[in-house]
Every structure is written in structure tokens, then in C-alpha cells.
Amino acid sequence: MALMTDLSEDAEVTRGDRFIKTAVAILGETGRTDFTVQEVVARSKTSLRAFYQHFSSKDELLLDLLDRTMLQSVQAWRAETTGLDSTSALKLVIDRVCRQPESTTQDSLNRALSLYNQHLAETRPREYARVLSPLHQLIRDVIGQGITEGIFNPGLDVGATAAIILQTVVNAQRLHWLGSELNGTPIDAGQLYDFASSALGIRDEPDQTAKPTLAELFAQIGMRPGTRDGEFAMTMPVSPHVVNTSGALQGGLIATLIDVAGGQYGLDFLTPGTTMTTADLFVRYLRPIRQGSAYAVPRMLRSGRRAMVMQIDIYGDGDDELAATATVNFAVINGETPKGVRAAT
Structure with missing residues (x-):
């Protein structure tokens, strides 16, 4: 992982900073983490006592180094993503994590830190998670932005998805040292972005697909006008999409069928310049409908200037029970008078 490891020369350098700078120098020279505390003390021109006043072990020193460099890197990357759209921000973060070293010293340092990351993950997973948490939060924020923009899948578990992308990118970089041994060419940032794009459901443009109308939704479940014994009825077939756990037509859809049947039937009773809306609906369910189609047959009980009251009965196929x-009580209100569908039957 391409982390920033610079400790400013202009800032006041504490003794703890001096130990960390010395560790960075050793890592950059050797690419290994098997140096000793004595080496750090000797090169920093301090004492063992001073070292143990700041760190309980070499692991604590390296953990502090990782904490600092991760936080410093993520702060810089977050600043770079400010003002970018979510896909550009994601590309930038993956590119920064995957950026290849510009010098042999940085290459050695990256190798050493990658190996130590693996050691931490195996021996001190809680501390390792803490080290990675700033990067995890940055990726979470980018995913959240993408969902808000309508670019990423809104059904994502943001925290889990961010963790998966983080682990994929970090581990891919660790395996980068294998070069082309696995698949002919090393995995690069572009391939990782394409992989993340697939996981996030990224679209080139926000979803502008027209949302289905209510009539289209009803058509999808087979609700349509028809007749029963020569009378107007709304019908709906029993299918796997509209049944409850017992295999019967779902009660809420029966209520919808009733409401639509009454609404369509009542349109022919409206005067010009009026429309209608459901005021209340009371349903008594008597027995299940498990096959064939359901028929909602409306009958007007009272039609007035301000209200209509109907009785609507539900039957199954070829069944008089x-x-x-x-x-159902419909309120009659002022408005554009819709066209009914009974003529289509």
C-alpha cells in the first residue's frame, strides 16, 4: 500500500518521532521488519530506557508508525476527493492505494509494511482493524455519496461493502509482489476499479428509467377488467407472485382488487368536472382463493353528488360462493373526470 511516511523536518521532533524516523530509514534500506530494538536505539543515538519509555516493544513502534502513516495518507486522499463525484473519488482512492513506489527506498518500505500488515492481521487483528479504520471510513463515505447520487446500488450494506473493497484492494497489492506469475500480468488499479464497479452496481449515468405507472404495475400482476355472468368485474389470476405463504391470493391484493373494481365501476356515475377517491373500505374475508382467478364484482348501493357507496363481492373461478x-365509500370531489375502462369489456 502506497502510504505516506514523511515526518516533517520543520515540526518539533519528539524522541518518539525520532524512533519512528529511524524505523522508517531501516525499513527503506532493508525492506524487512526483523530489525532489533537495539538497532533502532543505536541509530537514533538514544538509550534503551528512552525507547521503552515510549514503546513497550518493536511491534508497538511499528504499529504507531502504521497508525500515523495511514492517518496521514487518508487525510491527503480525502482532501483530493473533495469536490469529485463518487466514481472519480473511488478511482482516485484505489489509484492512491495501488500507486507504485517512485524509488527503491519507497519500494523497500512498501514491501516491509505489506509484510507487517499480514503479521498484524494474523497476530493482532483488533489493532490492525484500528489501523485500517480511516481508510474504511473514507471508502464508506464514497459509497454513501454514490448511493445519494443514484450511481451505486441503493441496496448495498455500506459498511460491509466498504470492508470488502478495502480488503480486496489491500490484499491485491500484497500479492502484487508475485508479479505476473499468476495470470500473466500484475493486477493494476484499473482492474481493481472495474471489479469494485461490478460489486457496487455502478452505472455510467444515474438511473433515469421511467418508473412504471400504477396501471402498468397492475398489468404486471394480471389485474384487468372483465365480466362475470354478464356483469362488470375486475379480475386477477392466482400466480406464485401474488399468493401468501399458505398458497392463497394475498389479502392485501384482494383489497386492492376491490378498490380498483369500485373505482372503475364508479367512473360511469360521475358528472363532468368531478372525480372520486376512496374514503373508507371494509373487507370481510370468508375463504381463500388458491387457483384460477379472483373476480371483484361491484354493485352500487347509493350514488350521490358527494359520495358513492358500493358493495363489492369477490368470487373464485366458476364458483358462486x-x-x-x-x-366501500368513495368521496366525490371536483377534478378532471377520468375515462372508465368498462367500455373495454
Whole structure:
């Protein structure tokens, strides 16, 4: 992982900083983490006592180094993503994590830190998670931004997805040292971005697909006008999409069928310049409908200037026994008068 490891020369350098700078120098020279505390003390021209006043072990020194460099790197990357859209921000973060070293010293340092990351993950997972948490939060924020923009899949578990992308990118970089041994060419940032794009459901443009109308939704479940014994009815077939756990037509859809049947039937009773809306609906369910189609047959009980009251009975295919019956009260209000569908039957 391409982390920033610069400790400013202009800032006041504490003794703890001196130990960390010495560790960075050793890592950059050797690419290994098997140096000793004595080496750090000797090169920093301090004492063992001073070292142990700041760190309990070499692991604590390296952990502090990783903490600092991760935080410093993520702060810089976050600043770079400010003002970018989510896809550009994601590309930038992956590119920065995957950026190849510009010098042999940085290459050695990256190798050493990558190996130590693996050691931490195996021996001190809680501390390792803490080290990675700033990067995890940055990726979470980018994913959240993408969902808000309508670019990423809104059903994502943001925290889990961010963790998966983080682990994928970090581990891919660790395996980068294998070069082309696995698949002919090393995995690069572009390939990792494409992989993340697939996981996030990234679209080139925000979803501008027209949302289905209510009539189209009803058509998808097979609700349509028809007749029963020569009378107007709304029908709906029993199918796997509309049944409950017992295999019967779902009660809420029966209520919807009743409401639509009454609404369509009542349109022919409206005067020009008026429309109608459901005021209340009471359904009594009598028996299940498990096969064939359901028929909602409306009958006007009272039609006035301000209200309509209907009884709507539900039957199954070829069955005169009621499956449900409802009383529906519609309010008549001013508005554009819709066209009914009874003529289509």
C-alpha cells in the first residue's frame, strides 16, 4: 500500500518521532521488519530506557508508525476527493492505494509494511482493524455519496461493502509482489476499479428509467377488467407472485382488487368536472382463493353528488360462493373526470 511516511523536518521532533524516523530509514534500506530494538536505539543515538519509555516493544513502534502513516495518507486522499463525484473519488482512492513506489527506498518500505500488515492481521487483528479504520471510513463515505447520487446500488450494506473493497484492494497489492506469475500480468488499479464497479452496481449515468405507472404495475400482476355472468368485474389470476405463504391470493391484493373494481365501476356515475377517491373500505374475508382467478364484482348501493357507496363481492373461478365481501365509500370531489375502462369489456 502506497502510504505516506514523511515526518516533517520543520515540526518539533519528539524522541518518539525520532524512533519512528529511524524505523522508517531501516525499513527503506532493508525492506524487512526483523530489525532489533537495539538497532533502532543505536541509530537514533538514544538509550534503551528512552525507547521503552515510549514503546513497550518493536511491534508497538511499528504499529504507531502504521497508525500515523495511514492517518496521514487518508487525510491527503480525502482532501483530493473533495469536490469529485463518487466514481472519480473511488478511482482516485484505489489509484492512491495501488500507486507504485517512485524509488527503491519507497519500494523497500512498501514491501516491509505489506509484510507487517499480514503479521498484524494474523497476530493482532483488533489493532490492525484500528489501523485500517480511516481508510474504511473514507471508502464508506464514497459509497454513501454514490448511493445519494443514484450511481451505486441503493441496496448495498455500506459498511460491509466498504470492508470488502478495502480488503480486496489491500490484499491485491500484497500479492502484487508475485508479479505476473499468476495470470500473466500484475493486477493494476484499473482492474481493481472495474471489479469494485461490478460489486457496487455502478452505472455510467444515474438511473433515469421511467418508473412504471400504477396501471402498468397492475398489468404486471394480471389485474384487468372483465365480466362475470354478464356483469362488470375486475379480475386477477392466482400466480406464485401474488399468493401468501399458505398458497392463497394475498389479502392485501384482494383489497386492492376491490378498490380498483369500485373505482372503475364508479367512473360511469360521475358528472363532468368531478372525480372520486376512496374514503373508507371494509373487507370481510370468508375463504381463500388458491387457483384460477379472483373476480371483484361491484354493485352500487347509493350514488350521490358527494359520495358513492358500493358493495363489492369477490368470487373464485366458476364458483358462486363468496370468497370475500366489502363495503366501500368513495368521496366525490371536483377534478378532471377520468375515462372508465368498462367500455373495454
